[in-house]
Amino acid sequence: MAESPDPRLAAVRALNRVLPGQGDGASLREVLRRGVPDGSAGGLTRDLCFGVCRYLRPLNQWLNDQLDKPIKAKAQPVRLALLCGLYELWFTERPQHAVVNAYPELCRRLKAGWASGLTNAVLRKASRLDAATAFADYPPAVAASLPDWLWRQFQEDWPEQADDMARASLTPPPFTLRVNRQRHSREQALAALGEGARPGELAPWSLYLTPPRPVAALPGFDTGAFSVQDEAAQLPAERLAVPPGGRVLDACAAPGGKTGQILEAFPDARVVALDRVAERLERVRETLARLGVSAEPRVGDAAEPSDWWDGEPFDAILLDAPCSATGILRRQPDVKWHRRRADLPPLVDLQARMLDALWPLLRPGGRLVYATCSVLREENDRQVAAFLARTPDAADLTERPPAAPAVAAGWQLLPREDGPDGFYLACLRKHEAPAPDEQKGDR
Numbered sequence: 135m136a137e138s139p140d141p142r143l144a145a146v147r148a149l150n151r152v153l154p155g156q157g158d159g160a161s162l163r164e165v166l167r168r169g170v171p172d173g174s175a176g177g178l179t180r181d182l183c184f185g186v187c188r189y190l191r192p193l194n195q196w197l198n199d200q201l202d203k204p205i206k207a208k209a210q211p212v213r214l215a216l217l218c219g220l221y222e223l224w225f226t227e228r229p230q231h232a233v234v235n236a237y238p239e240l241c242r243r244l245k246a247g248w249a250s251g252l253t254n255a256v257l258r259k260a261s262r263l264d265a266a267t268a269f270a271d272y273p274p275a276v277a278a279s280l281p282d283w284l285w286r287q288f289q290e291d292w293p294e295q296a297d298d299m300a301r302a303s304l305t306p307p308p309f310t311l312r313v314n315r316q317r318h319s320r321e322q323a324l325a326a327l328g329e330g331a332r333p334g335e336l337a338p339w340s341l342y343l344t345p346p347r348p349v350a351a352l353p354g355f356d357t358g359a360f361s362v363q364d365e366a367a368q369l370p371a372e373r374l375a376v377p378p379g380g381r382v383l384d385a386c387a388a389p390g391g392k393t394g395q396i397l398e399a400f401p402d403a404r405v406v407a408l409d410r411v412a413e414r415l416e417r418v419r420e421t422l423a424r425l426g427v428s429a430e431p432r433v434g435d436a437a438e439p440s441d442w443w444d445g446e447p448f449d450a451i452l453l454d455a456p457c458s459a460t461g462i463l464r465r466q467p468d469v470k471w472h473r474r475r476a477d478l479p480p481l482v483d484l485q486a487r488m489l490d491a492l493w494p495l496l497r498p499g500g501r502l503v504y505a506t507c508s509v510l511r512e513e514n515d516r517q518v519a520a521f522l523a524r525t526p527d528a529a530d531l532t533e534r535p536p537a538a539p540a541v542a543a544g545w546q547l548l549p550r551e552d553g554p555d556g557f558y559l560a561c562l563r564k565h566e567a568p569a570p571d572e573q574k575g576d577r
Protein backbone atom coordinates (compact mmCIF):
# COMPACT_ATOMS: atom_id res chain seq x y z
CA MET A 135 0.00 0.00 0.00
CA ALA A 136 1.26 3.51 -0.78
CA GLU A 137 2.58 5.47 2.19
CA SER A 138 0.01 8.03 3.36
CA PRO A 139 1.22 11.57 2.60
CA ASP A 140 2.47 13.44 5.64
CA PRO A 141 1.07 16.99 5.48
CA ARG A 142 3.98 18.45 7.46
CA LEU A 143 6.52 16.78 5.22
CA ALA A 144 4.64 18.12 2.18
CA ALA A 145 4.78 21.63 3.72
CA VAL A 146 8.55 21.43 4.30
CA ARG A 147 9.09 20.27 0.72
CA ALA A 148 6.89 23.05 -0.68
CA LEU A 149 8.58 25.73 1.45
CA ASN A 150 11.98 24.43 0.46
CA ARG A 151 11.09 25.16 -3.17
CA VAL A 152 9.54 28.55 -2.52
CA LEU A 153 11.70 30.30 0.07
CA PRO A 154 15.16 31.73 -0.57
CA GLY A 155 17.84 29.14 0.11
CA GLN A 156 17.87 25.95 -1.87
CA GLY A 157 14.64 26.50 -3.77
CA ASP A 158 14.06 27.62 -7.32
CA GLY A 159 12.03 30.67 -6.27
CA ALA A 160 8.74 29.13 -7.44
CA SER A 161 5.60 30.92 -6.32
CA LEU A 162 3.77 29.39 -3.37
CA ARG A 163 0.49 29.27 -5.28
CA GLU A 164 2.07 27.37 -8.17
CA VAL A 165 3.76 24.90 -5.84
CA LEU A 166 0.57 24.30 -3.85
CA ARG A 167 -1.46 23.80 -7.01
CA ARG A 168 0.43 20.52 -7.41
CA GLY A 169 1.87 18.10 -4.86
CA VAL A 170 -0.43 18.78 -1.90
CA PRO A 171 -2.22 15.92 -0.11
CA ASP A 172 -6.01 15.78 -0.51
CA GLY A 173 -8.60 16.78 2.07
CA SER A 174 -7.78 17.92 5.58
CA ALA A 175 -4.12 16.88 5.22
CA GLY A 176 -3.88 19.35 2.33
CA GLY A 177 -5.51 21.98 4.55
CA LEU A 178 -2.74 21.54 7.15
CA THR A 179 -0.03 21.72 4.45
CA ARG A 180 -1.46 24.94 3.07
CA ASP A 181 -1.86 26.49 6.50
CA LEU A 182 1.76 25.72 7.40
CA CYS A 183 3.07 27.10 4.11
CA PHE A 184 1.08 30.32 4.29
CA GLY A 185 1.72 30.74 8.02
CA VAL A 186 5.50 30.28 7.74
CA CYS A 187 5.70 32.65 4.75
CA ARG A 188 3.64 35.26 6.62
CA TYR A 189 5.65 35.14 9.86
CA LEU A 190 9.00 34.10 8.39
CA ARG A 191 11.10 36.95 9.68
CA PRO A 192 10.27 36.91 13.42
CA LEU A 193 10.12 33.08 13.47
CA ASN A 194 13.61 32.92 11.97
CA GLN A 195 14.89 35.54 14.36
CA TRP A 196 13.59 33.67 17.42
CA LEU A 197 14.96 30.37 16.15
CA ASN A 198 18.40 31.88 15.47
CA ASP A 199 18.46 33.30 19.00
CA GLN A 200 18.05 29.75 20.40
CA LEU A 201 20.88 28.15 18.47
CA ASP A 202 24.47 27.84 19.70
CA LYS A 203 25.63 27.39 16.13
CA PRO A 204 23.72 28.15 12.93
CA ILE A 205 21.91 25.40 11.03
CA LYS A 206 23.94 24.64 7.90
CA ALA A 207 22.51 25.77 4.57
CA LYS A 208 22.25 22.18 3.36
CA ALA A 209 20.04 21.38 6.37
CA GLN A 210 17.46 23.96 5.24
CA PRO A 211 14.61 21.36 5.51
CA VAL A 212 15.36 21.02 9.24
CA ARG A 213 15.15 24.80 9.66
CA LEU A 214 11.85 24.82 7.77
CA ALA A 215 10.48 22.00 9.92
CA LEU A 216 11.36 24.00 13.04
CA LEU A 217 9.67 27.11 11.61
CA CYS A 218 6.54 25.05 10.84
CA GLY A 219 6.54 23.76 14.42
CA LEU A 220 6.90 27.27 15.88
CA TYR A 221 4.11 28.55 13.66
CA GLU A 222 1.83 25.68 14.70
CA LEU A 223 2.50 26.26 18.38
CA TRP A 224 2.00 30.02 18.33
CA PHE A 225 -0.61 30.64 15.68
CA THR A 226 -2.91 27.60 15.61
CA GLU A 227 -5.19 25.86 18.07
CA ARG A 228 -3.66 22.41 17.54
CA PRO A 229 -2.81 20.55 20.79
CA GLN A 230 0.71 21.50 21.89
CA HIS A 231 1.83 17.98 22.81
CA ALA A 232 0.81 16.70 19.36
CA VAL A 233 2.79 19.48 17.67
CA VAL A 234 5.89 19.00 19.84
CA ASN A 235 5.82 15.23 19.20
CA ALA A 236 5.28 15.50 15.42
CA TYR A 237 8.50 17.28 14.49
CA PRO A 238 11.27 15.03 15.87
CA GLU A 239 9.62 12.24 13.88
CA LEU A 240 9.48 14.52 10.83
CA CYS A 241 13.25 15.08 11.15
CA ARG A 242 13.74 11.32 10.92
CA ARG A 243 11.62 11.24 7.78
CA LEU A 244 13.78 14.04 6.39
CA LYS A 245 16.75 11.71 7.02
CA ALA A 246 18.01 14.19 9.62
CA GLY A 247 17.68 12.06 12.75
CA TRP A 248 20.57 14.11 14.23
CA ALA A 249 18.11 17.05 14.54
CA SER A 250 15.41 15.21 16.52
CA GLY A 251 16.79 16.17 19.92
CA LEU A 252 17.32 19.79 18.90
CA THR A 253 13.80 19.98 17.50
CA ASN A 254 12.31 18.51 20.63
CA ALA A 255 14.18 20.96 22.88
CA VAL A 256 13.37 24.06 20.77
CA LEU A 257 9.67 23.26 20.47
CA ARG A 258 9.34 22.39 24.16
CA LYS A 259 10.82 25.77 25.04
CA ALA A 260 8.53 27.52 22.54
CA SER A 261 5.48 25.77 23.95
CA ARG A 262 6.00 27.68 27.21
CA LEU A 263 5.81 31.05 25.37
CA ASP A 264 3.45 32.87 23.05
CA ALA A 265 4.31 34.89 19.94
CA ALA A 266 3.62 38.28 21.55
CA THR A 267 6.15 37.56 24.32
CA ALA A 268 8.68 35.96 21.99
CA PHE A 269 8.61 38.87 19.49
CA ALA A 270 8.14 41.69 22.02
CA ASP A 271 11.59 43.29 21.67
CA TYR A 272 12.06 42.86 17.94
CA PRO A 273 12.58 45.91 15.71
CA PRO A 274 9.40 46.92 13.83
CA ALA A 275 10.42 45.46 10.44
CA VAL A 276 11.20 42.08 12.07
CA ALA A 277 8.00 42.02 14.13
CA ALA A 278 6.00 43.05 11.03
CA SER A 279 7.72 40.26 9.08
CA LEU A 280 8.68 42.56 6.23
CA PRO A 281 12.02 43.00 4.47
CA ASP A 282 13.69 46.24 5.59
CA TRP A 283 13.23 47.97 2.23
CA LEU A 284 9.48 47.30 2.16
CA TRP A 285 8.94 48.41 5.76
CA ARG A 286 10.80 51.65 4.97
CA GLN A 287 8.68 52.10 1.84
CA PHE A 288 5.43 51.54 3.81
CA GLN A 289 6.55 54.20 6.29
CA GLU A 290 7.65 56.65 3.61
CA ASP A 291 4.42 56.29 1.60
CA TRP A 292 1.97 55.87 4.49
CA PRO A 293 3.54 57.23 7.71
CA GLU A 294 0.25 57.16 9.62
CA GLN A 295 -1.08 53.87 8.31
CA ALA A 296 2.09 51.74 8.05
CA ASP A 297 1.57 49.88 11.36
CA ASP A 298 -2.04 48.96 10.53
CA MET A 299 -1.06 47.95 6.99
CA ALA A 300 1.68 45.67 8.31
CA ARG A 301 -0.73 44.08 10.81
CA ALA A 302 -3.43 43.57 8.17
CA SER A 303 -0.82 42.02 5.85
CA LEU A 304 -0.16 39.31 8.45
CA THR A 305 -3.75 38.15 8.94
CA PRO A 306 -5.37 35.52 6.70
CA PRO A 307 -7.57 37.22 4.08
CA PRO A 308 -11.36 37.05 4.26
CA PHE A 309 -13.21 34.81 1.84
CA THR A 310 -14.92 37.13 -0.63
CA LEU A 311 -17.22 36.28 -3.50
CA ARG A 312 -18.66 38.09 -6.47
CA VAL A 313 -22.29 37.33 -7.15
CA ASN A 314 -23.11 36.76 -10.82
CA ARG A 315 -25.80 39.41 -11.42
CA GLN A 316 -27.00 37.51 -14.48
CA ARG A 317 -28.01 34.65 -12.17
CA HIS A 318 -29.42 36.24 -9.00
CA SER A 319 -29.62 39.43 -6.98
CA ARG A 320 -27.16 39.88 -4.12
CA GLU A 321 -30.04 39.45 -1.63
CA GLN A 322 -30.98 36.12 -3.22
CA ALA A 323 -27.36 35.02 -3.11
CA LEU A 324 -27.07 35.99 0.56
CA ALA A 325 -30.21 33.98 1.33
CA ALA A 326 -28.90 30.98 -0.65
CA LEU A 327 -25.62 31.00 1.28
CA GLY A 328 -27.31 31.46 4.65
CA GLU A 329 -25.46 31.90 7.92
CA GLY A 330 -22.06 33.55 7.75
CA ALA A 331 -22.73 35.56 4.58
CA ARG A 332 -22.67 39.38 4.66
CA PRO A 333 -22.64 42.00 1.89
CA GLY A 334 -19.51 44.05 1.13
CA GLU A 335 -19.76 47.82 1.65
CA LEU A 336 -17.91 49.06 -1.44
CA ALA A 337 -18.49 46.72 -4.36
CA PRO A 338 -22.19 46.23 -5.16
CA TRP A 339 -21.94 42.50 -6.01
CA SER A 340 -19.49 41.48 -3.28
CA LEU A 341 -20.18 39.34 -0.27
CA TYR A 342 -18.09 37.90 2.54
CA LEU A 343 -18.46 34.36 3.81
CA THR A 344 -17.22 33.40 7.29
CA PRO A 345 -15.94 30.76 7.76
CA PRO A 346 -14.79 30.10 4.21
CA ARG A 347 -16.33 27.15 2.36
CA PRO A 348 -14.86 25.00 -0.40
CA VAL A 349 -16.07 26.42 -3.70
CA ALA A 350 -17.67 23.07 -4.54
CA ALA A 351 -20.06 23.68 -1.61
CA LEU A 352 -21.30 27.00 -3.04
CA PRO A 353 -24.64 26.52 -4.78
CA GLY A 354 -24.17 26.88 -8.55
CA PHE A 355 -20.43 27.60 -8.40
CA ASP A 356 -19.67 25.11 -11.17
CA THR A 357 -22.05 26.89 -13.50
CA GLY A 358 -20.87 30.39 -12.68
CA ALA A 359 -23.26 31.63 -9.97
CA PHE A 360 -20.30 32.91 -7.91
CA SER A 361 -16.66 33.80 -8.41
CA VAL A 362 -13.97 34.12 -5.74
CA GLN A 363 -12.70 37.69 -5.93
CA ASP A 364 -11.59 40.25 -3.36
CA GLU A 365 -13.94 43.17 -2.82
CA ALA A 366 -11.42 45.83 -3.91
CA ALA A 367 -10.58 43.86 -7.05
CA GLN A 368 -14.27 44.06 -7.97
CA LEU A 369 -14.23 47.85 -8.15
CA PRO A 370 -12.43 48.61 -11.46
CA ALA A 371 -14.69 46.65 -13.84
CA GLU A 372 -17.79 48.37 -12.37
CA ARG A 373 -16.40 51.74 -13.47
CA LEU A 374 -15.89 51.00 -17.15
CA ALA A 375 -19.28 52.45 -18.27
CA VAL A 376 -19.42 50.41 -21.50
CA PRO A 377 -22.09 51.60 -23.99
CA PRO A 378 -24.48 48.95 -25.42
CA GLY A 379 -22.58 46.62 -27.75
CA GLY A 380 -19.36 48.50 -26.94
CA ARG A 381 -15.86 47.19 -27.53
CA VAL A 382 -13.69 46.64 -24.44
CA LEU A 383 -10.01 45.85 -24.06
CA ASP A 384 -9.00 43.89 -20.97
CA ALA A 385 -5.31 44.60 -21.40
CA CYS A 386 -3.73 42.28 -18.80
CA ALA A 387 -6.49 39.73 -18.64
CA ALA A 388 -5.17 36.44 -17.24
CA PRO A 389 -6.46 34.52 -15.33
CA GLY A 390 -9.64 36.30 -16.36
CA GLY A 391 -11.32 37.23 -13.06
CA LYS A 392 -12.12 40.72 -14.28
CA THR A 393 -12.83 39.64 -17.87
CA GLY A 394 -15.67 37.50 -16.52
CA GLN A 395 -16.90 40.38 -14.38
CA ILE A 396 -16.94 42.75 -17.38
CA LEU A 397 -19.13 40.26 -19.24
CA GLU A 398 -21.47 39.87 -16.25
CA ALA A 399 -21.82 43.66 -16.00
CA PHE A 400 -22.00 44.36 -19.76
CA PRO A 401 -23.29 41.12 -21.33
CA ASP A 402 -23.40 42.43 -24.90
CA ALA A 403 -19.91 43.94 -24.79
CA ARG A 404 -17.32 42.71 -27.31
CA VAL A 405 -14.33 42.01 -25.09
CA VAL A 406 -10.76 41.50 -26.26
CA ALA A 407 -8.80 39.63 -23.57
CA LEU A 408 -5.11 40.41 -24.05
CA ASP A 409 -2.20 38.88 -22.17
CA ARG A 410 1.49 38.61 -22.91
CA VAL A 411 1.63 34.96 -21.84
CA ALA A 412 -0.21 32.51 -24.11
CA GLU A 413 -0.50 29.74 -21.46
CA ARG A 414 -2.12 32.19 -19.07
CA LEU A 415 -4.77 32.98 -21.67
CA GLU A 416 -5.83 29.33 -21.37
CA ARG A 417 -6.77 30.14 -17.74
CA VAL A 418 -8.96 32.98 -19.06
CA ARG A 419 -10.73 30.54 -21.36
CA GLU A 420 -11.41 28.19 -18.39
CA THR A 421 -12.67 31.06 -16.22
CA LEU A 422 -15.05 32.27 -18.94
CA ALA A 423 -16.26 28.74 -19.77
CA ARG A 424 -17.40 28.25 -16.17
CA LEU A 425 -19.33 31.54 -16.37
CA GLY A 426 -20.79 30.61 -19.77
CA VAL A 427 -19.43 33.74 -21.53
CA SER A 428 -16.74 34.36 -24.12
CA ALA A 429 -14.18 36.95 -25.15
CA GLU A 430 -11.72 37.25 -28.00
CA PRO A 431 -8.34 36.07 -26.68
CA ARG A 432 -5.22 37.77 -27.99
CA VAL A 433 -1.58 37.22 -27.11
CA GLY A 434 0.41 40.42 -27.09
CA ASP A 435 2.32 43.06 -25.20
CA ALA A 436 0.04 45.83 -23.95
CA ALA A 437 2.93 48.26 -24.34
CA GLU A 438 3.29 47.42 -28.06
CA PRO A 439 -0.21 47.62 -29.63
CA SER A 440 1.17 47.86 -33.17
CA ASP A 441 1.86 44.09 -32.90
CA TRP A 442 -1.75 43.07 -32.17
CA TRP A 443 -4.26 45.95 -32.52
CA ASP A 444 -6.58 45.83 -35.55
CA GLY A 445 -7.19 49.60 -35.62
CA GLU A 446 -10.78 49.60 -34.27
CA PRO A 447 -10.90 51.87 -31.19
CA PHE A 448 -12.13 50.66 -27.79
CA ASP A 449 -15.00 52.25 -25.87
CA ALA A 450 -13.41 51.20 -22.59
CA ILE A 451 -10.04 49.80 -21.50
CA LEU A 452 -9.16 48.00 -18.28
CA LEU A 453 -5.45 48.07 -17.51
CA ASP A 454 -4.99 45.76 -14.52
CA ALA A 455 -1.26 46.23 -14.62
CA PRO A 456 1.52 43.93 -13.44
CA CYS A 457 2.73 45.37 -10.14
CA SER A 458 4.60 44.71 -6.89
CA ALA A 459 1.54 42.89 -5.37
CA THR A 460 2.31 44.66 -2.08
CA GLY A 461 -1.43 45.10 -1.40
CA ILE A 462 -2.04 41.35 -1.29
CA LEU A 463 0.81 40.13 0.90
CA ARG A 464 -1.72 38.32 3.09
CA ARG A 465 -2.79 36.27 0.03
CA GLN A 466 0.68 35.85 -1.49
CA PRO A 467 3.03 36.14 1.49
CA ASP A 468 5.96 34.60 -0.40
CA VAL A 469 6.04 37.77 -2.54
CA LYS A 470 7.69 39.57 0.41
CA TRP A 471 10.69 37.25 0.16
CA HIS A 472 10.95 37.28 -3.62
CA ARG A 473 10.63 41.00 -4.38
CA ARG A 474 13.59 43.36 -4.27
CA ARG A 475 13.59 47.17 -4.22
CA ALA A 476 15.41 46.99 -7.55
CA ASP A 477 12.36 45.28 -9.15
CA LEU A 478 10.29 48.45 -8.81
CA PRO A 479 11.77 50.89 -11.38
CA PRO A 480 11.33 48.46 -14.33
CA LEU A 481 7.74 47.75 -13.20
CA VAL A 482 6.92 51.45 -12.88
CA ASP A 483 8.43 52.05 -16.31
CA LEU A 484 6.36 49.21 -17.86
CA GLN A 485 3.14 50.56 -16.29
CA ALA A 486 3.88 54.04 -17.70
CA ARG A 487 4.62 52.64 -21.16
CA MET A 488 1.37 50.63 -21.08
CA LEU A 489 -0.66 53.71 -20.14
CA ASP A 490 0.92 55.76 -22.93
CA ALA A 491 0.58 52.99 -25.52
CA LEU A 492 -3.07 52.12 -24.76
CA TRP A 493 -4.44 55.67 -24.46
CA PRO A 494 -4.52 56.29 -28.25
CA LEU A 495 -6.62 53.10 -28.65
CA LEU A 496 -9.44 54.64 -26.57
CA ARG A 497 -12.33 56.34 -28.34
CA PRO A 498 -12.85 60.03 -27.36
CA GLY A 499 -15.35 60.07 -24.49
CA GLY A 500 -14.25 56.57 -23.42
CA ARG A 501 -12.78 55.45 -20.10
CA LEU A 502 -9.56 53.72 -19.18
CA VAL A 503 -9.49 52.22 -15.71
CA TYR A 504 -5.98 51.70 -14.37
CA ALA A 505 -5.66 49.25 -11.47
CA THR A 506 -2.96 47.58 -9.40
CA CYS A 507 -2.90 45.39 -6.29
CA SER A 508 -0.07 47.54 -4.93
CA VAL A 509 0.10 49.97 -2.03
CA LEU A 510 3.22 51.75 -3.29
CA ARG A 511 2.58 55.27 -4.46
CA GLU A 512 5.06 55.26 -7.33
CA GLU A 513 2.98 52.54 -9.00
CA ASN A 514 -0.31 54.22 -8.16
CA ASP A 515 -1.28 57.84 -7.61
CA ARG A 516 2.16 59.17 -8.57
CA GLN A 517 2.11 57.05 -11.71
CA VAL A 518 -1.33 58.36 -12.67
CA ALA A 519 -0.57 61.97 -11.73
CA ALA A 520 2.47 61.85 -14.03
CA PHE A 521 0.32 60.38 -16.82
CA LEU A 522 -2.29 63.13 -16.38
CA ALA A 523 0.43 65.79 -16.49
CA ARG A 524 1.74 64.56 -19.86
CA THR A 525 -1.65 63.67 -21.41
CA PRO A 526 -3.73 66.80 -22.12
CA ASP A 527 -6.90 64.91 -23.20
CA ALA A 528 -7.09 62.80 -20.00
CA ALA A 529 -9.09 63.66 -16.87
CA ASP A 530 -9.34 61.86 -13.53
CA LEU A 531 -13.01 60.90 -12.90
CA THR A 532 -12.39 58.57 -9.97
CA GLU A 533 -14.98 58.78 -7.21
CA ARG A 534 -13.65 57.80 -3.82
CA PRO A 535 -15.23 57.73 -0.37
CA PRO A 536 -14.48 60.74 1.85
CA ALA A 537 -12.57 58.53 4.31
CA ALA A 538 -10.15 57.23 1.65
CA PRO A 539 -6.49 58.29 2.06
CA ALA A 540 -5.65 61.59 0.35
CA VAL A 541 -3.73 60.91 -2.87
CA ALA A 542 -2.71 62.88 -5.96
CA ALA A 543 -5.11 60.97 -8.27
CA GLY A 544 -7.43 57.95 -8.19
CA TRP A 545 -8.46 55.89 -5.14
CA GLN A 546 -6.02 54.02 -2.89
CA LEU A 547 -7.40 51.25 -0.69
CA LEU A 548 -5.14 49.99 2.07
CA PRO A 549 -5.49 46.39 3.31
CA ARG A 550 -8.02 46.02 6.13
CA GLU A 551 -8.45 43.05 8.47
CA ASP A 552 -11.70 41.32 7.45
CA GLY A 553 -12.04 43.86 4.64
CA PRO A 554 -10.67 44.52 1.16
CA ASP A 555 -7.10 44.00 -0.02
CA GLY A 556 -4.70 46.85 -0.64
CA PHE A 557 -5.60 48.02 -4.13
CA TYR A 558 -5.50 51.08 -6.38
CA LEU A 559 -7.73 52.25 -9.20
CA ALA A 560 -8.05 55.37 -11.30
CA CYS A 561 -10.87 56.01 -13.72
CA LEU A 562 -9.53 58.17 -16.57
CA ARG A 563 -11.77 59.79 -19.18
CA LYS A 564 -10.67 60.86 -22.63
CA HIS A 565 -12.06 64.25 -23.68
CA GLU A 566 -14.56 64.23 -26.53
CA ALA A 567 -13.02 65.38 -29.80
CA PRO A 568 -13.82 69.08 -30.24
CA ALA A 569 -16.71 69.77 -32.66
CA PRO A 570 -15.54 71.21 -36.04
CA ASP A 571 -16.90 74.69 -35.09
CA GLU A 572 -15.02 74.66 -31.80
CA GLN A 573 -11.87 73.70 -33.67
CA LYS A 574 -12.10 76.86 -35.76
CA GLY A 575 -12.71 78.47 -32.38
CA ASP A 576 -11.57 81.86 -31.28
CA ARG A 577 -8.99 82.55 -33.88
Ligand SMILES: C[S@@+](CC[C@H](N)C(=O)[O-])C[C@H]1O[C@@H](n2cnc3c(N)ncnc32)[C@H](O)[C@@H]1O
Nearest residue numbers: 386387388389390391392409410435436454456
Ligand atom coordinates in the same frame (compact mmCIF):
# COMPACT_ATOMS: atom_id res chain seq x y z
C1 LIG B 1 -2.50 41.51 -12.19
S1 LIG B 1 -2.47 40.21 -13.35
C2 LIG B 1 -4.02 40.42 -14.12
C3 LIG B 1 -5.18 39.80 -13.36
C4 LIG B 1 -6.45 39.75 -14.18
N1 LIG B 1 -6.81 41.05 -14.71
C5 LIG B 1 -7.63 39.18 -13.41
O1 LIG B 1 -8.43 39.95 -12.90
O2 LIG B 1 -7.72 37.96 -13.32
C6 LIG B 1 -1.38 40.86 -14.54
C7 LIG B 1 -1.33 40.11 -15.86
O3 LIG B 1 -0.58 40.93 -16.76
C8 LIG B 1 0.09 40.11 -17.67
N2 LIG B 1 1.15 40.92 -18.30
C9 LIG B 1 2.35 41.25 -17.80
N3 LIG B 1 3.01 42.04 -18.65
C10 LIG B 1 2.20 42.22 -19.73
C11 LIG B 1 2.33 42.94 -20.94
N4 LIG B 1 3.44 43.63 -21.22
N5 LIG B 1 1.28 42.91 -21.80
C12 LIG B 1 0.16 42.22 -21.53
N6 LIG B 1 0.00 41.50 -20.39
C13 LIG B 1 1.01 41.51 -19.50
C14 LIG B 1 0.57 38.95 -16.83
O4 LIG B 1 0.82 37.81 -17.64
C15 LIG B 1 -0.61 38.77 -15.86
O5 LIG B 1 -1.46 37.77 -16.36
